[in-house]
Amino acid sequence: MRTQAAPPPTAVVAAAWDVPDPDTLPDDIYGRTVRRGRDLIARTSSLIGPDAADPAMRHAGNGLDCQSCHIQAGTQQFGIPLAGIWGVFPQYIGRENEVRTLEERVNGCMERSMNGRALPVDGPEMKAILTYIRHISAPERVGQSLTGRGTPALPLPDRAADPARGQQIYAENCVACHGADGLGQRLDAAEAAGTGRRYRFPPLWGPDSYNDGAGMARIITAARFVHGNMPLGTTFEAPVIAPADAFDVMAFINTQPRPHRAGLEADFPDRSNKPVDAAYPPFVGPFTPDQHRFGPWQPIQDWLRANPAAARAIP
Ligand code: HEC
Ligand code: HEC
Incomplete structure (x- = not known):
C-alpha cells in the first residue's frame, strides 16, 4: 500500500543543529530554571496537566505532553522545534489577526493542542518554559533564518x-x-x-x-x-x-x-x-x-x- 517516499524537499542536514544540553548547566537558579522548563515540555501531563498533584496546576486538559508534537523536547529540526524560535516573537499571527508574544503563542498550544487553559503569563511555569526556549535557541542562531523551523x-x-x-x-x-x-x-x-x-x-x-x-x-x-x-x-x-x-x-x-x-x-x-x-x-x-x-x-x-x-x- 505504501508508496515510495519522496526525497526531502530541502537539501539541509540535521547536523547543522547543535542544541545546548541543559544537563551541562550548573546546579544554580538559572540551570534549575532551564531544566524545569525542559521538564514542563517533556512531562507536561504530570506537572501542569491532568495528573498534577495540585488541582489548581492542571492547566493542560489532555494526556499529551508538549513533546508529543515538539519532538525531543523541541530540539529536532522540522519536528516543530522550539529551539531557534527565541527572537522570532512577538510576531503577527493570523488566527487572532494581531501581533502575539511568545507567551501568547505558548498559551495558544495550551488551549488547543493541549485542550486546556492558559498559563499565567507572569507565573513561574511560563518563565521556566521561556528560559528553556531561550537557552536552547543558541545565541548564534537567534535572528538567523531558521532552516528546520516548523x-x-x-x-x-x-x-x-x-x-x-x-x-x-x-x-x-x-x-x-x-x-x-x-x-x-x-x-x-x-x-x-x-x-x-x-x-x-x-x-x-x-x-x-x-x-x-x-x-x-x-x-x-x-x-x-x-x-x-x-x-x-x-x-x-x-x-x-x-x-x-x-x-x-x-x-x-x-x-x-x-x-x-x-x-x-x-x-x-x-x-x-x-x-x-x-x-x-x-x-x-x-x-x-x-x-x-x-x-x-x-x-x-x-x-x-x-x-x-x-x-x-x-x-
Ligand atoms: C498536538 C500537537 C502539539 C502539542 C501537544 C503542542 N503543540 Fe505547540 N505547536 C503545534 C503545531 C502544529 C504548531 C505550529 C507549527 C507550524 O506552524 O508549522 C505549534 C507551534 C508552537 C509554537 C510556535 C513555534 C513556531 O515555530 O512559531 C510554540 C512556542 C509552541 N507550539 C509551544 C507549545 C508548548 C509550550 C506546548 C505544551 C504546553 C505545545 N506547544 C504543545 C503542535 C503542538
Ligand atoms: C514506534 C511507535 C510509533 C509509530 C509506529 C508511530 N508513532 Fe506517532 N508518535 C509516537 C510517539 C512516541 C509520539 C510522541 C513523541 C514523543 O513523545 O517523543 C508520537 C506522536 C504522534 C503525533 C502527535 C501527537 C499526538 O498524539 O497527536 C501524531 C499526529 C502521530 N504521532 C501520528 C502518527 C502516524 C500518522 C503514524 C503512522 C504513519 C505514527 N504516528 C506512527 C510513536 C509512534
Missing part, C-alpha cells in the same frame, strides 16, 4: 486526501504504537509515576488528544509533521511515509472524534489569512467544507489570490 514543506496533492485509503495506511504504519482505537498506549500507574508521562505512545484522537481548533487538526500541517517525524525516530532527512500517504492517513485521523473547541468561528478575523485547510466555518469562496478539509487545496489558494478583496471581507 515542519518540512510538502507539495499540495492534486486530489482530495482520502480517509478510506488513510485507514489502511494507519493499520500498516501506526497501529502498533497508537492503537487500533487511536487512544495510544497508556502507562500503568507505576510507569506513569516513574516517567512523569501518562502515555508511552500518545492518543491521536478521543478525549485525551488535541482539540479541533489545534494546528494538528488541519490536514496540511499534520501531514507535514507525519512525513518528517513519524513513525517515531524518523527525521526529515529520511522520511518513511510518502507525502500522499501522509495526507491520506491524517485525513483518516482528523475525521475521528476529538474534543471540540467552542468559538472557532471567531478565528482568523481577517479571512484572507485563514489557512485553506481550516475545516471549520466560516469559509471563504465557492468551495465546499469538504474541499477545505480534504483538498484539493490549490484551487482554493488560487481563488484567494485572484479575489483578495472578497477574501478579506468580514462577513
Whole structure:
C-alpha cells in the first residue's frame, strides 16, 4: 500500500543543529530554571496537566505532553522545534489577526493542542518554559533564518486526501504504537509515576488528544509533521511515509472524534489569512467544507489570490 517516499524537499542536514544540553548547566537558579522548563515540555501531563498533584496546576486538559508534537523536547529540526524560535516573537499571527508574544503563542498550544487553559503569563511555569526556549535557541542562531523551523514543506496533492485509503495506511504504519482505537498506549500507574508521562505512545484522537481548533487538526500541517517525524525516530532527512500517504492517513485521523473547541468561528478575523485547510466555518469562496478539509487545496489558494478583496471581507 505504501508508496515510495519522496526525497526531502530541502537539501539541509540535521547536523547543522547543535542544541545546548541543559544537563551541562550548573546546579544554580538559572540551570534549575532551564531544566524545569525542559521538564514542563517533556512531562507536561504530570506537572501542569491532568495528573498534577495540585488541582489548581492542571492547566493542560489532555494526556499529551508538549513533546508529543515538539519532538525531543523541541530540539529536532522540522519536528516543530522550539529551539531557534527565541527572537522570532512577538510576531503577527493570523488566527487572532494581531501581533502575539511568545507567551501568547505558548498559551495558544495550551488551549488547543493541549485542550486546556492558559498559563499565567507572569507565573513561574511560563518563565521556566521561556528560559528553556531561550537557552536552547543558541545565541548564534537567534535572528538567523531558521532552516528546520516548523515542519518540512510538502507539495499540495492534486486530489482530495482520502480517509478510506488513510485507514489502511494507519493499520500498516501506526497501529502498533497508537492503537487500533487511536487512544495510544497508556502507562500503568507505576510507569506513569516513574516517567512523569501518562502515555508511552500518545492518543491521536478521543478525549485525551488535541482539540479541533489545534494546528494538528488541519490536514496540511499534520501531514507535514507525519512525513518528517513519524513513525517515531524518523527525521526529515529520511522520511518513511510518502507525502500522499501522509495526507491520506491524517485525513483518516482528523475525521475521528476529538474534543471540540467552542468559538472557532471567531478565528482568523481577517479571512484572507485563514489557512485553506481550516475545516471549520466560516469559509471563504465557492468551495465546499469538504474541499477545505480534504483538498484539493490549490484551487482554493488560487481563488484567494485572484479575489483578495472578497477574501478579506468580514462577513
Ligand atoms: C498536538 C500537537 C502539539 C502539542 C501537544 C503542542 N503543540 Fe505547540 N505547536 C503545534 C503545531 C502544529 C504548531 C505550529 C507549527 C507550524 O506552524 O508549522 C505549534 C507551534 C508552537 C509554537 C510556535 C513555534 C513556531 O515555530 O512559531 C510554540 C512556542 C509552541 N507550539 C509551544 C507549545 C508548548 C509550550 C506546548 C505544551 C504546553 C505545545 N506547544 C504543545 C503542535 C503542538
Ligand atoms: C514506534 C511507535 C510509533 C509509530 C509506529 C508511530 N508513532 Fe506517532 N508518535 C509516537 C510517539 C512516541 C509520539 C510522541 C513523541 C514523543 O513523545 O517523543 C508520537 C506522536 C504522534 C503525533 C502527535 C501527537 C499526538 O498524539 O497527536 C501524531 C499526529 C502521530 N504521532 C501520528 C502518527 C502516524 C500518522 C503514524 C503512522 C504513519 C505514527 N504516528 C506512527 C510513536 C509512534
